[in-house]
Amino acid sequence: MIVSKLSHVRGARVRQLTAIALAAALVSLAAAWTPAPARTRSLDRAASANRLADLAGVYVLQRASGARPPIPFEMSVAGGAVAGTVDGARVILASDGSYTNDVVVTWTKTPMLPIPGLEADGKPHTLAGSGTYKVDGDKIVLRPADMFSRGVVRSVEATAGEKGLDLLSASGGLAGSSVSINAHFVRIRD
Amino acid sequence: MRRSFCWLAVVAFAACAHNPEPRADSGSALSEGSDSAGSATSQLAEVTGRVMVGGTDRFVMVTLQRSDGRALRLTGKLLDELRRLGTAEVTARGVVDSSGTVSLDVREYEVLAIDGQRPHVGVLLARGPGGDELWLAGGDTLRLVPTLDALRESVGAKIWVTGVSDPAARELRIGSYGVIAPAR
Numbered sequence: 001m002i003v004s005k006l007s008h009v010r011g012a013r014v015r016q017l018t019a020i021a022l023a024a025a026l027v028s029l030a031a032a033w034t035p036a037p038a039r040t041r042s043l044d045r046a047a048s049a050n051r052l053a054d055l056a057g058v059y060v061l062q063r064a065s066g067a068r069p070p071i072p073f074e075m076s077v078a079g080g081a082v083a084g085t086v087d088g089a090r091v092i093l094a095s096d097g098s099y100t101n102d103v104v105v106t107w108t109k110t111p112m113l114p115i116p117g118l119e120a121d122g123k124p125h126t127l128a129g130s131g132t133y134k135v136d137g138d139k140i141v142l143r144p145a146d147m148f149s150r151g152v153v154r155s156v157e158a159t160a161g162e163k164g165l166d167l168l169s170a171s172g173g174l175a176g177s178s179v180s181i182n183a184h185f186v187r188i189r190d
Numbered sequence: 191m192r193r194s195f196c197w198l199a200v201v202a203f204a205a206c207a208h209n210p211e212p213r214a215d216s217g218s219a220l221s222e223g224s225d226s227a228g229s230a231t232s233q234l235a236e237v238t239g240r241v242m243v244g245g246t247d248r249f250v251m252v253t254l255q256r257s258d259g260r261a262l263r264l265t266g267k268l269l270d271e272l273r274r275l276g277t278a279e280v281t282a283r284g285v286v287d288s289s290g291t292v293s294l295d296v297r298e299y300e301v302l303a304i305d306g307q308r309p310h311v312g313v314l315l316a317r318g319p320g321g322d323e324l325w326l327a328g329g330d331t332l333r334l335v336p337t338l339d340a341l342r343e344s345v346g347a348k349i350w351v352t353g354v355s356d357p358a359a360r361e362l363r364i365g366s367y368g369v370i371a372p373a374r
Contacts, residue, residue, distance in 0.1 A: 096306035098277035117246025146244020
């Protein structure tokens with residue numbers, strides 16, 4: 001698990017926040033293999049379509065482990081310190097089973113990187129991602145598909161309902177077996 | 191055993207740069223031929239899939255995810271338009287460049303569906319007395335109803351609109367819309 005590789009400098013809470021920030025970033029940076037959109041559907045096709053329509057909407061990060069944005073994080077990856085804040089995040093679920101997401105991150109410490117938008121310049125940067133999602137009972141599984149972060153995360157498990165969207169875990173790719181998430185997104189628009 | 195982790199973004203970037211994309215000649219969805227130059231590394235192709243957008247505010251990658259799950263990076267002059275069509279289903283036509291990471295230099299595209307609905311695509315026009323009517327000039331020229339104030343700012347832009355059309359009345363009742371290319 002990635003969590004076990006992190007340098008926890010401020011105890012359990014920081015560990016949680018770090019995981020959350022990481023997970024939030026993963027949601028945006030994530031992408032890996034994504035299965036083909038279902039062309040053959042099961043008998044509950046109509047129910048599934050209705051469920052997707054019910055879930056469709058705009059969700060905004062409200063809190064993560066009790067903390068509201070901006071959520072500071074600090075971690076050590078490959079021997080280098082990475083720090084900053086997750087200033088906000090948004091997930092838009094569409095009724096056709098696709099989604100897009102944005103995470104606003106202000107990096108205060110990053111390794112030297114030649115990637116525009118990932119500089120530790122103290123300015124907020126938006127990381128965007130997109131993919132598909134499927135409903136599996138009470139849970140939904142988001143599968144990032146944008147190439148930017150291909151291979152970082154295979155899937156993100158969440159629950160969604162009238163109260164909003166709760167990200168539970170991320171897995172696959174660099175996330176390893178699983179990274180716990182405790183982030184709540186409130187639904188602001190259908 | 192110490193597992194070597196690179197910073198996520200670095201890995202993501204590296205994955206992009208060295209992504210083993212599907213070969214242009216490996217997909218039945220590709221309709222191929224030789225380009226005018228007869229280059230061994232470029233072929234004309236038509237690819238249908240879903241537009242996926244990811245990256246930072248200053249570095250965006252746009253890919254077309256095909257129905258078999260494979261992805262093809264999109265490039266070219268129409269990239270700004272395609273990045274505004276995230277998650278839309280499109281058919282893109284262009285030149286496949288397989289000299290490095292396989293990519294498609296998009297020369298033209300057709301939007302098949304946005305959120306499951308076939309959109310009307312065209313240029314937003316202001317017509318009527320005082321220019322108070324909004325029309326969409328595309329395959330058909332339809333008056334948009336209701337006349338949304340928010341859309342007035344986009345007159346001259348290339349937009350998509352989904353909704354219910356009434357060809358007899360030449361009207362399109364707006365369900366949702368988006369700007370593909372701002373007015374010049």
